[in-house]
Each structure stands twice: as structure tokens, then as C-alpha cells.
Amino acid sequence: MAKRLNHEEMDFDFKSELTTIIPHLRAFARGLCGRADYADDLVQQALLKAWSARNSFEPGTNMRSWTFVILRNAFLTDMRRNRFRGNYDPDYAERTLSHPADQEDGLNMGDLKAAMMELSPERREAVMLVGAGGFSYEEAAGIAHCAVGTMKSRVARGRRSLEALMRDDQSTMRKYAPAAVSHVDMLEALDVLVRH
Amino acid sequence: MDAEIDNDVTSQNEERATRNGYGLTPYPSPFDASHLDITAPKRLNRLSSNNDATGESLHLNCPQRSGEAWADDLKRMYDEVLVEKIPDEMVEFLRKLDNGEAFKP
Numbered sequence: 001m002a003k004r005l006n007h008e009e010m011d012f013d014f015k016s017e018l019t020t021i022i023p024h025l026r027a028f029a030r031g032l033c034g035r036a037d038y039a040d041d042l043v044q045q046a047l048l049k050a051w052s053a054r055n056s057f058e059p060g061t062n063m064r065s066w067t068f069v070i071l072r073n074a075f076l077t078d079m080r081r082n083r084f085r086g087n088y089d090p091d092y093a094e095r096t097l098s099h100p101a102d103q104e105d106g107l108n109m110g111d112l113k114a115a116m117m118e119l120s121p122e123r124r125e126a127v128m129l130v131g132a133g134g135f136s137y138e139e140a141a142g143i144a145h146c147a148v149g150t151m152k153s154r155v156a157r158g159r160r161s162l163e164a165l166m167r168d169d170q171s172t173m174r175k176y177a178p179a180a181v182s183h184v185d186m187l188e189a190l191d192v193l194v195r196h
Numbered sequence: 197m198d199a200e201i202d203n204d205v206t207s208q209n210e211e212r213a214t215r216n217g218y219g220l221t222p223y224p225s226p227f228d229a230s231h232l233d234i235t236a237p238k239r240l241n242r243l244s245s246n247n248d249a250t251g252e253s254l255h256l257n258c259p260q261r262s263g264e265a266w267a268d269d270l271k272r273m274y275d276e277v278l279v280e281k282i283p284d285e286m287v288e289f290l291r292k293l294d295n296g297e298a299f300k301p
Binding site for chain 2: 026051
């Protein structure tokens with residue numbers, strides 16, 4: 001009985017901590033896929049998997065990193081299944097902007113979201129983790145299962161690409177819209193932009 | 197060339213920090229991620245943009261938004277989601293985790 005109670009207490013603690021992570025999971029997921037509805041689907045998948053694997057989580061370690069790995073894997077699995085095609089919906093982005101009263105502000109945020117979706121998934125993830133999520137390079141590398149140097153490179157290249165895209169005009173953004181070009185074409189276009 | 201410019205910037209930052217008496221980190225160590233506060237360092241903006249010989253970021257002078265601005269936006273984009281209310285469906289989903297209902301298709 002005591003053991004069962006202890007187990008229930010552990011589950012309660014786990015769930016409480018998991019609940020506090022949800023906003024971060026939603027933010028990360030939305031940065032990865034650019035769509036709020038799909039992001040929440042990903043978060044639910046991650047929550048389910050995290051709950052199933054709760055016995056493997058070591059209390060006291062970083063649950064945010066742990067759950068981000070789970071969410072990232074769910075995203076990659078969906079990408080491999082071609083469920084997610086990276087289609088950026090500018091109308092949807094505009095509707096979901098948090099500060100619609102500020103027209104210029106809204107446009108800039110919309111541009112940023114569009115530019116984010118033009119990055120390769122690896123760079124987008126790196127920029128989200130380090131630039132927005134506040135993870136260290138080491139933590140981000142752990143989440144993305146890559147070397148620290150690789151993560152640094154992805155962040156640097158992602159930043160350069162984003163800056164180039166954000167400097168560019170709207171016509172260029174449309175020209176390189178993700179739905180219109182292949183992944184390879186997109187990377188080549190980004191490299192061209194970065195060189196200039 | 198870039199390395200030389202970096203060294204110049206580093207030494208300039210060190211001098212400025214000493215002169216002004218505040219703790220400006222001149223250059224991050226390989227294991228120090230504090231410089232990743234991308235809302236702050238112009239050094240990274242400079243590195244990631246078209247530079248002239250002076251090391252100044254050319255696009256900072258143009259009327260469009262600077263690199264710092266989009267970095268702010270990126271952080272804000274993330275932070276805005278943090279303060280959003282968690283959807284009721286997700287709260288319900290959490291509740292269902294307890295009794296295993298969430299695992300049913």
C-alpha cells in the first residue's frame with residue numbers, strides 16, 4: 001500500500017511538472033512547424049509519450065529538455081511520414097498575431113514566421129532552441145542529438161539566413177516560398193542570399 | 197580576416213568595459229552560452245551581415261529593421277505562446293492521462 005502510494009505521489013509530481021512544461025512545448029512546437037493547430041497535436045503526442053515513459057525520467061533532471069526530445073522525435077516522425085509539409089499559411093499567421101493593432105509590428109512578426117519556415121528544419125530547430133528557448137549550446141545539442149559544434153554551426157547559419165531573409169523584400173519572400181520550391185532549392189537560395 | 201576583426205572587437209570591448217567599469221563580457225568562452233542572448237550582441241549581427249572594412253553592420257544603417265529587432269521578435273514569438281492559456285482540450289487530455297483514457301484512439 002505504501003509502495004502504491006509512493007508511486008501515485010511520483011505520478012502526481014511528474015504530472016505537475018509536466019503541466020508546467022506545456023507552454024514551452026507549445027512554443028517550441030509552433031516554432032518547428034509554424035502552425036498552432038498542428039503544434040498542439042504534436043504537444044499532445046509528446047505528452048502521451050512522456051507519460052508512457054515517465055518511469056524512465058529521473059526526477060531532478062531537466063524535464064524541459066527531456067520532453068523537447070520527445071516532441072522533436074514526434075515532429076521528425078511526422079515529417080518522415082510526410083504528414084507535415086511545411087506549408088506556411090500567411091493568412092493564418094496574420095490572424096494569430098498577438099498585436100494586431102500595430103500594423104508594422106504585425107507585418108514584421110509575419111515576415112519572421114515566414115522566414116523561419118524557410119529555414120531547414122535543423123536550422124529552424126537550432127534557432128528556436130538557442131535563440132528563443134534559451135537553451136545553451138550543450139543542452140540544445142543534447143536535444144537535437146548532435147555535436148555541440150554542429151549546433152553552433154546550425155545556429156550561426158540559421159541566424160545568417162534569417163537576417164538575410166528579413167532584410168529581403170516581400171517579393172523575394174514570395175519567390176522562395178516553401179510550397180513552391182524543393183528543399184534543396186530552398187537551401188541553395190538561402191546560401192545565395194547569405195553570400196550577398 | 198574575420199578573426200582579425202573579431203580580435204579587434206574583443207580588445208575594443210575589453211577596453212570599453214574597463215573604462216566604463218561594467219562587466220561587459222568581451223568574448224564568450226566555447227562553453228559559455230550567455231552570448232546567445234540574441235537580443236543583445238551586435239557582434240553576432242555584425243558577423244552575420246555584409247560588413248564593410250570598419251566592421252560595422254551595413255544593414256543597421258538601412259531603414260529596414262536591424263538584426264536585433266528580428267531577434268527580439270523571435271524571442272517574443274516564443275514568449276507569447278508561454279503566456280497563452282492552455283487549451284481546454286489539452287487540460288482534459290492531461291486529466292485523461294490518469295485513467296488511461298488518453299491512450300484510447
